[in-house]
């Protein structure tokens with residue numbers, strides 16, 4: 289996409305901030321910063337990383353009713369209606385980002401769509417991986433293992449992606465949560481690819 293200057297980024301940031309609680313907006317700012325750091329380390333477009341990181345959770349506080357409406361309006365797969373916010377805020381969130389914020393860069397929209405579940409190694413671009421990892425590793429995250437995950441990711445973005453997929457899957461299963469098939473698909477694909 290065209291280079292984004294500081295002014296455009298500040299204007300976008302203001303609009304994102306209006307849609308989110310303070311703590312979630314601050315998470316988005318930190319994801320944007322961490323995405324820029326990982327983009328520089330991995331030869332990924334820094335502007336796209338900054339924007340995608342900033343907007344990735346734009347729809348996280350949208351109501352169930354509005355997500356369901358958007359699924360119909362955007363012609364998304366109706367099966368999505370059986371899921372919840374964890375899945376919607378990325379996949380359906382990309383439609384809000386397009387419609388409300390006017391962001392039409394397909395690379396940014398894909399990074400948002402994949403930021404929760406990840407995707408197969410062939411599907412994920414450098415930008416997708418950077419946003420996926422920045423969401424997990426931003427400076428406000430303090431789960432056990434975050435420092436190890438940051439070190440792994442500094443050495444290899446791909447190993448970082450696999451680490452997150454394995455740990456999130458295991459975390460969700462440990463809590464006996466329903467797991468979206470795309471999360472399994474991504475995990476299996478990276479396990480076969482890297483092992």
Ligand code: GDP
Nearest residue numbers: 345348374403404405423456465466467468471
């Ligand atoms: P956040 O939006 O910054 O909180 O982070 P994410 O978008 O990565 O994840 C949102 C939530 O969805 C987290 O609690 C994840 O653990 C959870 N999550 C990730 N994958 C799945 C999945 O396959 N199924 C379900 N139910 N939750 C998931």
Ligand code: FE
Nearest residue numbers: 344345403404
């Ligand atoms: Fe998210």
Ligand code: FE
Nearest residue numbers: 403404423424
């Ligand atoms: Fe994530």
Ligand code: FE
Nearest residue numbers: 315344345423
């Ligand atoms: Fe996030």
